[in-house]
Amino acid sequence: MYVDVNYTAILPQIIIAATLFISAMADAFTSTRKWPVGMIALLGIGAGIGSSIYLWGDKIISFSQMISMDEFSLLFFITVMIAGFITVLISLKYVDDVESDAGHFYLLLLSSLLGMMFLVSATNLIVIVLGLELMSFSIYPLVGFTRDRQVSLEGAMKYLVLGAFATAFLLYGIALLYSVLGTTNLYTIAKILSTSQNPTGNMVMMAGVALILIGFSFKVALVPFHAWTPDAYQGAPAPITGFMAAAVKAASFAAIIKVVIVVMSSYHVPVAEAMWWLSAVTMFTGNIIAVMQKNVKRMLAYSSIAHAGYVVVGLVSGNAYGMSSAVFYLISYTFTITGSFAIITYLEKNDGTGTELSDFSGLSKTHPVLSIIMAVFMLSLAGIPPTAGFMAKFYVFSSAIKSGYTGLAIFGILTSVISLYYYLRIVYAMYFEEPEEKANMPVPAGISAGVIIALWGVIQLGILPSDIMNLAMQSIQSLLH
Amino acid sequence: MINHVLFYITAVLLVLTYTYAVIAGNPVYSALAMGGAFFLTSFLFVLLGAPFLAVVQVIIYVGAMLVMFLFIIMMFDLNRSSSAPVKYKPSTIFSYVLTMIILLVAFYMARGVVKMPEGFTVVGFGSAENVGFNLLRYYLLPFELASFILLVGVFGAITFIKKRDRV
The missing domain is CATH 1.20.5 (Single alpha-helices involved in coiled-coils or other helix-helix interfaces)
Structure with missing residues (x-):
C-alpha cells in the first residue's frame, strides 16, 4: 500500500531530531560540565542551517499534504535556527554555572526548535497544533529551569496555564472550522473558500477563525492576551528569554501568516479590522508599560509585546509586500533581541539578580566595547538608522501607508517615539551614570561569539536590507502559489 | 430518534457532572466527578459510531489519568487544606453569567449551520x-x-x- 513519504521534505527537521538524540546520548556519557553537549547541539543546528540553504528554491509537499517545504518554511527554519544557535552559544557557560549536570537544557532547546520547524512548515491544522505543542512543552520547563528561584517557577507556571488555555482556544477554533468545512488540510480549505460565494456569512466559521487568531495571539503576546509575558520573560533564564522573544514569536507569527492571513484573508474573510485593533492596542500598551519598568528583562518583555504589535502592522494590509515586511521585521528582531539578551546573560548573576537598570550604570567604564554594542542593539530596537530595526519599521509602516492605513502608521511612529525613552535610558545609564561597584569578570567566548553574530546581523540588515527583503518576498510568493 | 434522546440525556448529565467537578469543595469528589464525565464522553463516542475511540477514552482517561489524579491528591493531602466552602465573588458570578449569554448567542447563531461533514456518514468510520x-x-x-x-x-x-x- 502506497504511503506518501518523502524524507527530503523534512530533511532539516530530521537533522535537528538526530542532533537531539546524539545530544541525549552525549548527555549520558559526559561529566557534570555539559558544554560538550552544547557543542554537539551547535554542530547540529549549523548542519540544519546548511541543509536549509542547500534546499533553497525547492518546493516539496509530502506526507499526505501535511508538510510543505518551500522558501517560506526554509526562511523561517533559518531564522529560528540562528536564534537557537546564538542561544546555545551564550548558554555554554551560563548553564554550567547555574546548574550542574544540566544537559537537558540543550535537549529541550533542540526539541523546541523541532516543534517550531514543524509549525512553520505545516500545511495541516493538526500538524500546526502538534508543532505548537512540541515547541511550547519544551519552553515551559526551560522557563522554570532555574528551579531554586521563585520567580522562575512562577513564570513557568503562569506560562503553562495560559499556554494550555491558548491551545484550548486554538483547538476549539479548529473544531468549529472542521465542523463547517469538513477538513483540516489548508490547501483544501483554500480551495473551498475560493469557490464559496459568501464565506463570511457562516457565523460558526467566523467564530472558528476568531478563536484560532486568539490562540495564536496568546503565543505571540498581543494585547489583551499578553498577561503571561512579563512574568515568564523575567523569570526565565536570560538566554531563554531571548530565545522566546526571537524564535517562539517568529514561529508563531509564521503560523499566523500562513493560516490567518494567506488562507483566510485572501478569500475575503475580514480579519484586517481585528488585526488593526490588535496592533494599535498592542503597540500602545507595550510601550507605555515598558516606560515604567526598572528591571531590564521586564522592560524588554513589554517592549517585545510592543514589537509584536509592529509586526501586525505589516499583516493588516494582507498583501504580499506587507507580509514580506512582517517577515523582515521578525528576522531583524531575532538578531537584535538575541544579541541584547546575550549581553544581559553576561550581566545576570547566578541567583538571577544583576538585571536591574542600576546594574547597567557605568558599564561603559568597565566594558567599553560591550556598551557600544548594547547601545547599537537598543538603537535598533528603538528604530534608529543605520540599524536593522530602522529598516524593519520603515518597511512595515510604508506597507501600511501604501495600503491606505496611514492612521495606523502614524500611531505606530508615535508609539515608537515613546519607546525611544526607555531604550535610551539604558544607554544613558551605561554612559552617564557612575558604576556602583567595579566587578570586572572576563566576557566568556560563547557570549562574545553570539554578540558578534547578532551585531553582524543588525548592521547587515540595516545597511543592505534589500537582499533579505528579496528573500522575504520570495518566501511569501512561494506561499501564495 | 432513540439516538437523539440518548444524546440529550448524556449531554445534560455531562454538563452537570463537569459543573460538579468544578464547584465541589473536596478535590477527591472533583476527580471522581471528572471520571464520571469521562465515561459519559465515551458514551457520546459510542453514539457517534466510534467504538474504538470510546474504549480508548475509558482506558486512557479513566484507567490512567484519573487514577494518577487521585494518587496525587492523596499524596499531597489536599483534603484538609481546601475543605472550606468556596466563596463566590460578584465578579466570578458575573463572568459565569456572561459566559452563559455568549454560549446562548453562539448556539442561536449556530442553529442549522453546523452539519456533519461527509466522512462521518461512511459506515465503519470510527x-x-x-x-x-x-x-x-x-x-x-x-x-x-x-x-x-x-x-x-x-x-x-x-x-x-x-x-x-x-x-
Missing part, C-alpha cells in the same frame, strides 16, 4: 481498523510528532525532579 489505517497512512507524520511530545514530557519532568549534588 472502527479500529479504519482508525489504524488512517493513523498510519495519512496521519503518519502527526502520529510520529506526538511521540516527540511524549519524549519532551520526560525531559520536562527531569528538569524539575532531578536530584543534584552541589558542585
Whole structure:
C-alpha cells in the first residue's frame, strides 16, 4: 500500500531530531560540565542551517499534504535556527554555572526548535497544533529551569496555564472550522473558500477563525492576551528569554501568516479590522508599560509585546509586500533581541539578580566595547538608522501607508517615539551614570561569539536590507502559489 | 430518534457532572466527578459510531489519568487544606453569567449551520481498523510528532525532579 513519504521534505527537521538524540546520548556519557553537549547541539543546528540553504528554491509537499517545504518554511527554519544557535552559544557557560549536570537544557532547546520547524512548515491544522505543542512543552520547563528561584517557577507556571488555555482556544477554533468545512488540510480549505460565494456569512466559521487568531495571539503576546509575558520573560533564564522573544514569536507569527492571513484573508474573510485593533492596542500598551519598568528583562518583555504589535502592522494590509515586511521585521528582531539578551546573560548573576537598570550604570567604564554594542542593539530596537530595526519599521509602516492605513502608521511612529525613552535610558545609564561597584569578570567566548553574530546581523540588515527583503518576498510568493 | 434522546440525556448529565467537578469543595469528589464525565464522553463516542475511540477514552482517561489524579491528591493531602466552602465573588458570578449569554448567542447563531461533514456518514468510520489505517497512512507524520511530545514530557519532568549534588 502506497504511503506518501518523502524524507527530503523534512530533511532539516530530521537533522535537528538526530542532533537531539546524539545530544541525549552525549548527555549520558559526559561529566557534570555539559558544554560538550552544547557543542554537539551547535554542530547540529549549523548542519540544519546548511541543509536549509542547500534546499533553497525547492518546493516539496509530502506526507499526505501535511508538510510543505518551500522558501517560506526554509526562511523561517533559518531564522529560528540562528536564534537557537546564538542561544546555545551564550548558554555554554551560563548553564554550567547555574546548574550542574544540566544537559537537558540543550535537549529541550533542540526539541523546541523541532516543534517550531514543524509549525512553520505545516500545511495541516493538526500538524500546526502538534508543532505548537512540541515547541511550547519544551519552553515551559526551560522557563522554570532555574528551579531554586521563585520567580522562575512562577513564570513557568503562569506560562503553562495560559499556554494550555491558548491551545484550548486554538483547538476549539479548529473544531468549529472542521465542523463547517469538513477538513483540516489548508490547501483544501483554500480551495473551498475560493469557490464559496459568501464565506463570511457562516457565523460558526467566523467564530472558528476568531478563536484560532486568539490562540495564536496568546503565543505571540498581543494585547489583551499578553498577561503571561512579563512574568515568564523575567523569570526565565536570560538566554531563554531571548530565545522566546526571537524564535517562539517568529514561529508563531509564521503560523499566523500562513493560516490567518494567506488562507483566510485572501478569500475575503475580514480579519484586517481585528488585526488593526490588535496592533494599535498592542503597540500602545507595550510601550507605555515598558516606560515604567526598572528591571531590564521586564522592560524588554513589554517592549517585545510592543514589537509584536509592529509586526501586525505589516499583516493588516494582507498583501504580499506587507507580509514580506512582517517577515523582515521578525528576522531583524531575532538578531537584535538575541544579541541584547546575550549581553544581559553576561550581566545576570547566578541567583538571577544583576538585571536591574542600576546594574547597567557605568558599564561603559568597565566594558567599553560591550556598551557600544548594547547601545547599537537598543538603537535598533528603538528604530534608529543605520540599524536593522530602522529598516524593519520603515518597511512595515510604508506597507501600511501604501495600503491606505496611514492612521495606523502614524500611531505606530508615535508609539515608537515613546519607546525611544526607555531604550535610551539604558544607554544613558551605561554612559552617564557612575558604576556602583567595579566587578570586572572576563566576557566568556560563547557570549562574545553570539554578540558578534547578532551585531553582524543588525548592521547587515540595516545597511543592505534589500537582499533579505528579496528573500522575504520570495518566501511569501512561494506561499501564495 | 432513540439516538437523539440518548444524546440529550448524556449531554445534560455531562454538563452537570463537569459543573460538579468544578464547584465541589473536596478535590477527591472533583476527580471522581471528572471520571464520571469521562465515561459519559465515551458514551457520546459510542453514539457517534466510534467504538474504538470510546474504549480508548475509558482506558486512557479513566484507567490512567484519573487514577494518577487521585494518587496525587492523596499524596499531597489536599483534603484538609481546601475543605472550606468556596466563596463566590460578584465578579466570578458575573463572568459565569456572561459566559452563559455568549454560549446562548453562539448556539442561536449556530442553529442549522453546523452539519456533519461527509466522512462521518461512511459506515465503519470510527472502527479500529479504519482508525489504524488512517493513523498510519495519512496521519503518519502527526502520529510520529506526538511521540516527540511524549519524549519532551520526560525531559520536562527531569528538569524539575532531578536530584543534584552541589558542585
